[in-house]
Amino acid sequence: MIEVPLVDLNSQYRRYKKEIDAAVAEVLESGNFILGSRAHEFEVAFAEFCNAKQCVGVGNGTDALILALQALGIGADDEVITTPWTFMATVEAICCVGARPVFADINPINYCIEPRQIPALVTEKTKAVIPVHIYGYLVDMDAIMRVAGEHKLKVIEDAAQAHGAERLVRRESGQSWRAGSCGDVATFSFYPSKNLGAYGDAGAITTNNEQLAHRLRELRNHGTLKKNLHHGMGWNSRLDALQAAVLLVKLRHLTEWNAKRLRLAEWYNRELTAIAKSVGVEIVCPSPVNAPSHVFHLYTIRVPKRDELVDYLQQQGIGCAIYYPVALHQQPALKKLGVASSPLPYAERAAKEVVSLPLCPELSEANQNRIVELIQAFFKR
């Protein structure tokens, strides 16, 4: 039985029950369930949170990616460069619009796409790059934007794991990169376990491009902004009012939650580094970072004997998990589509060695202690 879950949504709900229940009841009373004023209010608040001009609420993070690609005019015969180290949805979206994913290997320290790998993969067909802020770590967007600029590629940030991640740009003091405001467009998921999670499926797209936002608003709602006047074909992928109401409540707490995640991650780093030294094993912790460039959606380490450690921890009731056991370029679904890839050694090594430990703002000190003690006991055996 799992006693310490990877993410503890129950505790979170109990703590904010009053605020959340009131917001939900208000929507139920209003009788407006699709988009409406709650969704609009959330879009305004989330755009501001991301430092972006526009936010378009959609049904989920996968739709957000599909609509973003479509709005940028990416489709059949186009190529999109992305990372093999992400959730399947990133690549599904590329395939869904008829384009072909091309994989660049990752940086072994932060697990994000390595910008230096990109130029060699660009062909006449390459239209865009999708960097993913994996585990909550903001990709080196300076480098991505430079490469994209040189090759005239659109940039779609997959920010599904990185709500609130931000890094100062030193050369222009004061200016910062914030997830959701760096590329041409950015996509977010509010899947319940994400740093900002709904109570069901929900997603959003942010952009500084007003025209693109307009097109996205049409696309998400059957190609229409005005009932029964359709300017094109679209989809049904709208943010629902109940989810928007929940997200508005949670957004108020997100900065505090992200700060707590960072503190817990720093504690893990300190304890695990000490354990590694004392028992003489190599545990690779996330590199120390300045807040808030990492919002620690997941706290992921690399260890020897990974599979045995996962079994051991799970037997002891610790809900650790592997993100991801198979890199995307090696997934059967992509092989079936004939997406060939050269070996990507860093992604392949990560698939064998990573494990994510429980981390969420509700993780107690006692449980975090227990986790590191168990890891020490495992390596001492």
Ligand SMILES: *Cc1c(COP(=O)(O)O)cnc(C)c1O
């Ligand atoms: C969760 C996630 C998605 C998909 O979001 P859904 O809301 O589940 O559709 C896409 N990309 C990444 C990196 C994710 O973590």
